[in-house]
Amino acid sequence: MPEAQAAQNHDPAAQGRNLDEYRGVWVFLEVDRGAIARVSLELLGAARRLADALGTQVSGVLLGHGTGHLADGAFAYGADQVYVFDAPIYADYRTEPYMDAFVHLAREKKPEIILLGATTTGRDLASAVATELLTGLTADCTELDIDKDKRLLLATRPALGGNIMATIVCDQHRPQMATVRPRVLPMPAPDPNRRGQVVHLDYVSSPSTAITEVLKVVRDSGEDVNLEEAPVIVAGGRGMGNAKNFELLRELADVLGGEVGASRSVVDAGWISAAHQVGQTGLTVRPKVYFAVGISGAIQHVAGMQGSDIIVAINKDPQAPIFKIATYGIVGDALQVVPALTRAFRAALGKGTAEEPAASTAVSSAAPASAATAQSTPAAQEGGK
Ligand SMILES: Cc1cc2nc3c(=O)[nH]c(=O)nc-3n(C[C@H](O)[C@H](O)[C@H](O)COP(=O)(O)OP(=O)(O)OC[C@H]3O[C@@H](n4cnc5c(N)ncnc54)[C@H](O)[C@@H]3O)c2cc1C
Numbered sequence: 409m410p411e412a413q414a415a416q417n418h419d420p421a422a423q424g425r426n427l428d429e430y431r432g433v434w435v436f437l438e439v440d441r442g443a444i445a446r447v448s449l450e451l452l453g454a455a456r457r458l459a460d461a462l463g464t465q466v467s468g469v470l471l472g473h474g475t476g477h478l479a480d481g482a483f484a485y486g487a488d489q490v491y492v493f494d495a496p497i498y499a500d501y502r503t504e505p506y507m508d509a510f511v512h513l514a515r516e517k518k519p520e521i522i523l524l525g526a527t528t529t530g531r532d533l534a535s536a537v538a539t540e541l542l543t544g545l546t547a548d549c550t551e552l553d554i555d556k557d558k559r560l561l562l563a564t565r566p567a568l569g570g571n572i573m574a575t576i577v578c579d580q581h582r583p584q585m586a587t588v589r590p591r592v593l594p595m596p597a598p599d600p601n602r603r604g605q606v607v608h609l610d611y612v613s614s615p616s617t618a619i620t621e622v623l624k625v626v627r628d629s630g631e632d633v634n635l636e637e638a639p640v641i642v643a644g645g646r647g648m649g650n651a652k653n654f655e656l657l658r659e660l661a662d663v664l665g666g667e668v669g670a671s672r673s674v675v676d677a678g679w680i681s682a683a684h685q686v687g688q689t690g691l692t693v694r695p696k697v698y699f700a701v702g703i704s705g706a707i708q709h710v711a712g713m714q715g716s717d718i719i720v721a722i723n724k725d726p727q728a729p730i731f732k733i734a735t736y737g738i739v740g741d742a743l744q745v746v747p748a749l750t751r752a753f754r755a756a757l758g759k760g761t762a763e764e765p766a767a768s769t770a771v772s773s774a775a776p777a778s779a780a781t782a783q784s785t786p787a788a789q790e791g792g793k
Pocket of ligand 1: 569570645647670671672691702703705707723725728740742743
């Protein structure tokens with residue numbers, strides 16, 4: 409790189425400071441197993457909202473080899489155009505060539521906002537691009553909004569160990585960059601009639617940018633838990649008492665066709681594997697129904713499940729913070745309430761056997777008023793959780 413250009417690239421006064429030159433909202437279209445990753449589609453929905461408020465366009469950026477045909481899939485979710493880099497050097501994700509192409513395009517087109525999924529790839533690429541563009545990046549956001557008068561991205565994320573939610577702005581530099589975890593944002597409803605423009609780019613990064621080589625891609629077979637897709641999650645915390653009692657949660661989850669989730673405390677205690685952890689340092693989930701059983705409702709846990717449609721909290725402490733966000737609350741001993749619910753649902757869903765009591769009997773016998781009191785939480789009374 410010529411000396412003058414190198415100096416300019418590292419002079420914040422010369423790069424990304426003329427804020428009015430920057431327009432448009434970009435989304436990195438990550439490719440996962442031959443399709444645009446779900447998180448990228450979620451981001452397109454957010455990008456559309458931000459761009460409409462700013463009166464600007466949404467562009468997708470797609471890198472790969474032989475993946476250009478995926479560009480069309482982005483229009484239904486809100487993109488106006490998709491920039492396509494298609495070359496063998498982009499076949500597998502590698503930081504340097506992807507960063508090189510992305511930065512090349514960003515320097516030329518000057519987007520105002522760039523959004524990426526907080527996946528392994530998105531996090532790596534975002535930090536590399538932000539460093540090269542000498543701009544700010546807010547990682548792992550849980551909410552995106554816009555101050556349209558100042559054209560500022562309002563990027564909210566947990567801060568100070570998750571004890572507060574901080575809204576971060578990047579008011580001196582452009583582009584404004586943020587990563588958002590999968591499933592934090594709602595999936596936009598696709599509009600199959602939306603059309604856009606595919607812009608094929610000739611630019612190919614020099615082989616010298618690729619200082620790493622991908623020899624083989626080995627997928628993590630991991631544990632067979634699919635919390636992110638589960639319609640029902642029965643999650644347990646320290647209030648379950650021990651690892652063995654998680655069997656009760658498994659039985660309820662099986663009856664409801666769901667999965668078992670967990671708080672970090674019980675993962676740390678070794679009661680269940682990390683694949684089940686929900687929260688700030690675990691997974692973000694949005695099931696139709698989330699049972700929080702013996703979980704206190706720490707902000708770090710809530711960060712991963714508050715988008716659930718219905719939250720049922722079961723806790724023996726009526727003051728537990730989880731009741732503040734619950735749609736329905738049951739005050740009682742989880743070891744009595746959960747088996748009662750399992751029996752009741754089994755009967756109600758026609759999965760019961762002759763020996764099993766009917767739903768109402770099960771609930772009242774296992775959860776007498778003194779031990780288990782169903783309560784409508786303040787949030788539920790106000791009509792929202
Ligand atoms: C940086 C950071 C990141 C974190 N990330 C995460 C994360 O991703 N996910 C996460 O979950 N946590 C996370 N934590 C930890 C979090 O702060 C809490 O410590 C944790 O969520 C508490 O887990 P718990 O609710 O299971 O346990 P506790 O807080 O001990 O709560 C147990 C609850 O069970 C109830 N209970 C007890 N016995 C019974 C019974 N018999 N029946 C019914 N209820 C009963 C109690 O009343 C209590 O409310 C993080 C913390 C930090 C600092």
